[in-house]
Structures are given as C-alpha cells and as structure tokens.
Amino acid sequence: MSTRPPSPPAGRMPTLAAQALGWIDPSTGGLVPPVHPSVQYVRGPGRPIYTRDQNPTYEPAEALLAALEGGRAAMLFSSGMAAATTVFETLDVGDHVVAPREMYWMLRRWLQDQARRGRIALDLVPNGDPDALRGALRPGATRIVWVETPANPGGTVTDLAAAAALAHEAGARLVADNTVATPVLSRPLTHGADLVMHSATKQLNGHSDVLAGALVTKEEDELWSGCRRERAFRGAVLGPFESWLLLRGMRTLCLRVAASAAGALRIAKALDGHPAVSAVLYPGLPAHPGHAIAARQMEGGYGSVVSLRLAGGAEAARRMVERLTLFHNATSLGGVESLVEHRGPVEGPGSPVPDDLVRLSIGIEDADDLVADLEQALRGAAVDV
Numbered sequence: 457m458s459t460r461p462p463s464p465p466a467g468r469m470p471t472l473a474a475q476a477l478g479w480i481d482p483s484t485g486g487l488v489p490p491v492h493p494s495v496q497y498v499r500g501p502g503r504p505i506y507t508r509d510q511n512p513t514y515e516p517a518e519a520l521l522a523a524l525e526g527g528r529a530a531m532l533f534s535s536g537m538a539a540a541t542t543v544f545e546t547l548d549v550g551d552h553v554v555a556p557r558e559m560y561w562m563l564r565r566w567l568q569d570q571a572r573r574g575r576i577a578l579d580l581v582p583n584g585d586p587d588a589l590r591g592a593l594r595p596g597a598t599r600i601v602w603v604e605t606p607a608n609p610g611g612t613v614t615d616l617a618a619a620a621a622l623a624h625e626a627g628a629r630l631v632a633d634n635t636v637a638t639p640v641l642s643r644p645l646t647h648g649a650d651l652v653m654h655s656a657t658k659q660l661n662g663h664s665d666v667l668a669g670a671l672v673t674k675e676e677d678e679l680w681s682g683c684r685r686e687r688a689f690r691g692a693v694l695g696p697f698e699s700w701l702l703l704r705g706m707r708t709l710c711l712r713v714a715a716s717a718a719g720a721l722r723i724a725k726a727l728d729g730h731p732a733v734s735a736v737l738y739p740g741l742p743a744h745p746g747h748a749i750a751a752r753q754m755e756g757g758y759g760s761v762v763s764l765r766l767a768g769g770a771e772a773a774r775r776m777v778e779r780l781t782l783f784h785n786a787t788s789l790g791g792v793e794s795l796v797e798h799r800g801p802v803e804g805p806g807s808p809v810p811d812d813l814v815r816l817s818i819g820i821e822d823a824d825d826l827v828a829d830l831e832q833a834l835r836g837a838a839v840d841v
C-alpha cells in the first residue's frame with residue numbers, strides 16, 4: 457500500500473503535482489503508486505473494508521487535489537455530475553438552492569428536474585450579479601449557493617468573496633464549480649468557498665481518456681461527512697484504474713494549464729475585432745465585463761475556454777465549425793487537443809446560450825497554427841453566405 461510522506465512536502469504547485477506529493481511505494485520504492493484492484497480486504501486494523509467506501513488507489517490522487525486546492529480533504533467520483541449531484545443529495549426535501557443561469561447545462565437541467573419533482577426549491581440568478589444573489593437568498597432556508605467561474609460556455613465571472621459573504625450571511629454554504637479555472641489559476645477555498653467541485657474529466661486529467669469528478673472541502677464538517685455518506689450509499693466512486701490514470705494526468709497539470717491558457721489568450725486577442733466575430737467571450741480580455749474580478753481572483757491566466765459569437769448568426773457558426781481542420785468538432789473541454797462546438801443546438805431550448813455561439817476548448821498545440829485554422833474557417837464561413 458502506498459503511504460503518504462510523514463509530513464506534506466514543501467513546495468509550490470508544480471512541485472507538488474510533478475511529484476504527486478512525493479508518494480513512494482514503501483514495499484518496492486516505486487515512484488508510481490500501484491493500482492489496487494481488490495474490491496474487498498481481509499479484515500485487520502486500519503485496513504480498508506470494501507472499495508465502495510475506500511480504496512488505497514484513490515488516496516494519492518485525492519491527497520494531491522486537496523493540496524492543490526488548499527483544502528482539508530478531497531473525494532473522487534465516477535464523474536463531475538456524480539460529484540455535483542452528491543452535494544445536493546445531502547439536502548432535505550424542500551431545502552432552497554440558488555444557482556447561476558449560466559452553468560454546466562446538464563447540472564442546471566438536473567436541478568430544474570429536482571425542483572419540478574418537489575425535492576428542492578430552486579432559484580436561478582444571473583451570473584456575477586451580487587444584487588440578484590442577495591435578492592434570491594432566503595436566510596435560514598437557503599442551504600447551497602452554487603457558483604461557476606469562469607462559467608461554461610460564456611466565460612461570465614463571479615466574485616467568489618462577495619458570493620461567499622452573502623451565502624454565509626444567509627446561513628448557506630458556497631460551492632464553486634472550479635472545472636474551467638482549475639486550482640492552477642484559481643483556488644475558491646481561499647476566497648471563502650466551502651466546497652469545490654470538479655469535472656476531473658476535463659483539465660485535471662487532461663487527456664480525454666478518463667471520466668471523473670471530485671469534491672474538495674475546506675473543513676471536514678457535517679456537509680463533508682454527508683457527502684462521504686452519499687458517495688458510499690450511491691456507489692458513485694471512481695474505479696481504481698481511472699484513479700490511477702487521473703493521478704498520472706495531474707502530474708503535468710501545471711504545464712498543460714499554463715500552455716492552454718496562454719494559447720487561449722493569444723486566440724482571444726487575435727479574434728477580438730475580427731469582422732466575422734461580433735464578440736469574443738474570454739475573461740482575459742480587458743474589455744470583458746468580468747475582467748477586473750477575474751484578474752483579482754485568478755493567477756497565471758484565464759483558462760482554456762474561449763467562446764465566439766459570430767456576426768453571421770447561427771448559420772455562420774455551423775459553417776465555421778465545419779470548416780475548421782485542426783479543431784475537432786466534439787463536445788467537452790480541457791484536453792491537450794483543441795475542440796470546437798456549436799453550443800446552442802447542443803443545450804437545446806431553455807438554454808441561455810445564444811445560437812450564434814461557438815465554444816473553443818484550447819489545447820496545447822502551437823497557438824499560431826490554431827489562429828491560422830480559425831482565420832481560414834472564419835473567412836470561408838463569411839464567403840459562403
């Protein structure tokens with residue numbers, strides 16, 4: 457069994473990630489923790505019992521993620537959705553939740569479904585609007601305030617410290633979906649959030665070959681033990697092989713996040729003002745309405761997601777996606793390869809995403825190659841009218 461070093465190693469994030477907190481296999485000296493496929497364990501003091509609750513393969517990845525986010529503990533899940541829905545499963549029937557209008561669409565749909573079935577009371581508020589949040593809070597009844605910043609896909613920014621203060625004043629907890637920013641660029645727990653959620657499928661793993669989710673907590677409190685109980689009840693655990701792959705992916709997290717954030721900024725700047733593009737939605741651009749807050753609560757970049765609104769409308773968006781050659785037309789984000797998606801039709805009716813929006817997920821390819829591909833596709837899409 458791998459063991460944690462006696463005291464957590466000192467160092468900044470790239471050091472902690474590259475060395476996976478310095479875990480060494482004590483029986484062999486192996487630098488890479490082993491995979492423990494066993495479902496059950498022969499009973500003995502301090503041993504795990506059953507893999508739905510505990511598996512030693514989860515531990516190095518959970519410990520590393522907790523260290524990167526500055527949290528007390530982390531838990532892996534079978535997907536980002538499993539991690540997110542676990543938080544809400546700790547609530548009692550009728551508890552009130554406030555969430556943003558622009559957020560991961562499937563989670564918004566799930567919350568709306570829960571509300572329709574009378575399990576929670578739900579208010580969706582405009583992103584990054586503290587007055588709207590204040591107005592929606594019901595002191596004593598609101599249990600969870602959910603935020604996502606920068607939000608997927610429009611890049612809206614929420615002031616985490618302001619949202620945390622409002623949530624706490626009303627007796628609620630603040631949970632931040634930190635998938636787009638990653639702990640490399642933003643650490644919501646240091647700005648007042650109580651829990652951080654990740655789709656580890658995205659940049660944490662980074663290689664488009666693992667579906668995974670995670671929660672990280674500031675304190676090992678009642679909400680955390682509730683989440684732990686729910687994970688074991690529902691069995692939404694990440695298998696040992698996926699946990700092992702995720703740890704391997706996270707060792708290069710800092711390099712990948714820096715490269716794709718630099719590429720994304722380069723692309724956002726190159727397309728800002730392009731005649732075929734009516735808006736570039738990227739918080740790294742000084743004119744973005746959330747830029748000042750993002751600059752304050754993010755460090756080292758603004759993420760790998762750039763969305764474009766096309767002057768030629770939905771039809772131009774569809775044509776542009778078809779004409780790109782380096783960008784693959786596929787869903788998801790955060791991999792080493794760049795992807796593009798005409799997002800509105802994916803989210804369908806009821807989504808706040810405009811139908812002329814194209815979402816880019818910037819990988820780690822050469823940024824000039826990516827800009828050239830985008831420029832030829834925009835030219836072609838405009839000519840085609």
Ligand SMILES: *Cc1c(COP(=O)(O)O)cnc(C)c1O
Pocket residue numbers: 535536537538560563604608633635636654655656657658667668669789
């Ligand atoms: C993909 C994603 C999720 C859902 O995660 P899965 O791993 O696909 O279940 C949640 N939030 C954001 C911001 C995402 O991009």
